[in-house]
Amino acid sequence: MHFDLIVIGSGIAGLTTALSAAPRRVAVITRGTLADDGASRWAQGGIAAAVGSGDSAAAHARDTRIAGNELNDAAAVDALTRGAAEAVAWLDACGVGFDRTAQGYLLGREAAHSQARIVHASGDATGAEVMRALGAAARAASHLQCFEQHLAESLLQIDGRVVGVAAAGAQGRVELFAPYVVVATGGIGALYRHTTNPATADATGLALALEAGAELADLEFVQFHPTALRTRDGRSGQLPLLTEALRGAGAVLVNGAGRRFMPAIAREAELAPRDVVARAVWAELERGETVWLDATRAVGAAFPQRFPTVFASCLAEGIDPRTQRIPVVPAQHYHMGGVRVDAEGRSTVAGLYAVGEVACSGVHGANRLASNSLLEGLVFGRALGRRLAQQPVSRSTRSNLPAVGGPVDCSVGAALDTVVRDLLWRHAGLVRDAQGLQQAQQTLQALQRDAATRGEQRRVAVAQCVVAAALQRRDSVGAHYRRDAAQMRTG
Numbered sequence: 001m002h003f004d005l006i007v008i009g010s011g012i013a014g015l016t017t018a019l020s021a022a023p024r025r026v027a028v029i030t031r032g033t034l035a036d037d038g039a040s041r042w043a044q045g046g047i048a049a050a051v052g053s054g055d056s057a058a059a060h061a062r063d064t065r066i067a068g069n070e071l072n073d074a075a076a077v078d079a080l081t082r083g084a085a086e087a088v089a090w091l092d093a094c095g096v097g098f099d100r101t102a103q104g105y106l107l108g109r110e111a112a113h114s115q116a117r118i119v120h121a122s123g124d125a126t127g128a129e130v131m132r133a134l135g136a137a138a139r140a141a142s143h144l145q146c147f148e149q150h151l152a153e154s155l156l157q158i159d160g161r162v163v164g165v166a167a168a169g170a171q172g173r174v175e176l177f178a179p180y181v182v183v184a185t186g187g188i189g190a191l192y193r194h195t196t197n198p199a200t201a202d203a204t205g206l207a208l209a210l211e212a213g214a215e216l217a218d219l220e221f222v223q224f225h226p227t228a229l230r231t232r233d234g235r236s237g238q239l240p241l242l243t244e245a246l247r248g249a250g251a252v253l254v255n256g257a258g259r260r261f262m263p264a265i266a267r268e269a270e271l272a273p274r275d276v277v278a279r280a281v282w283a284e285l286e287r288g289e290t291v292w293l294d295a296t297r298a299v300g301a302a303f304p305q306r307f308p309t310v311f312a313s314c315l316a317e318g319i320d321p322r323t324q325r326i327p328v329v330p331a332q333h334y335h336m337g338g339v340r341v342d343a344e345g346r347s348t349v350a351g352l353y354a355v356g357e358v359a360c361s362g363v364h365g366a367n368r369l370a371s372n373s374l375l376e377g378l379v380f381g382r383a384l385g386r387r388l389a390q391q392p393v394s395r396s397t398r399s400n401l402p403a404v405g406g407p408v409d410c411s412v413g414a415a416l417d418t419v420v421r422d423l424l425w426r427h428a429g430l431v432r433d434a435q436g437l438q439q440a441q442q443t444l445q446a447l448q449r450d451a452a453t454r455g456e457q458r459r460v461a462v463a464q465c466v467v468a469a470a471l472q473r474r475d476s477v478g479a480h481y482r483r484d485a486a487q488m489r490t491g
Contacts, residue, residue, distance in 0.1 A: 011038035013356025013377030014184030020385025035135025043127030044243035046120030049084035068365020207458035228331035240313035250298030366478020
């Protein structure tokens, strides 16, 4: 089947790109249900945009650079923050029901923002509401053809150029061809013991791009959210997120003795950048303490109305956050690294583009600012889709279509999955050092030799790249913290 554009992924970045590429004929490949497969629907905090009185895109850009330890690509930051208000207006037009007051958007404040600029929907269910609206728009769009329950197995190439995708679904294998392929597959949370991401955030897009010869960048910068809900069963995998907006509303972190510890660590206390707060929580846990988020005074009886998603998650664990503290643990949350792309979303391989969390434009630097993730998918997805809609379309003929191999076994065994999760959590997690990273390298080399499927080979290959990048960067900066190195000072 031939299309003008193929998009792999149906999160906010993928669907925004696909919708914005009209009237080009677009194929959307998603391994689950359209708009419901990926991390976007789980986003709670909202979308950062300078739409309030006294705010500006320049102030938003400054906060973004400070959070990123000034390692951000300045042009990408400016494009992101200048496009924020227009992107929110576009979502409004798509039917997203943002929370409002009589004066306009109801704006929240989150960590490392200099003022309230977070637009949200249904309290703490912004991602779900945004994806509901985008999913409805995608299903109604005549230029889109959606391949749900399809797993992208491989990128198809001719003379080094990506020209299509082979995907497997319940009815068999399909080969789709287009002059432009966009990877929008999200992050790498499934490679860590604790994550706020769903199981589908398993680095598939990074692995496909790596196999095709694309350069990856900034893989060492892995963000950990300070406050995931520590469950009674102590399970690994996806944990319920406790949105940063809780701390923005005044919730505080305390240890088992009820003592706040953040004021002694950072001037901003609980509103310090995520990497600072996450490592502080980690340090308390490493000392054998328990850590709790106390929102009983800051939110209290208003919990069901202000934070319905968190409220429901807590009740499921037998906790009433109106009157009880919430047990927390840090969890992998976002990957600042990814497929290296230029200002136009192009990878280093012809025909291959990337957008959203799987991409690395340098916009986040060493640490992403809260609520810039949905914004990234929106702003850069709209720009990429519109740009590709203007590009000339030349379709492969039968005579020059690439030879397509047989089915690819993309499965990953439970044993290898557990080893990789625990290995990266221990040695490429919140706190790292050369000895642990080298140990991880050795273990991953052995796992690669023994990998039983292509899926296992790919999983290990991405883990090896993350560890290698962490070893190569010998200083500590942003989300990359090495206890055996000095902290890099920037700005």
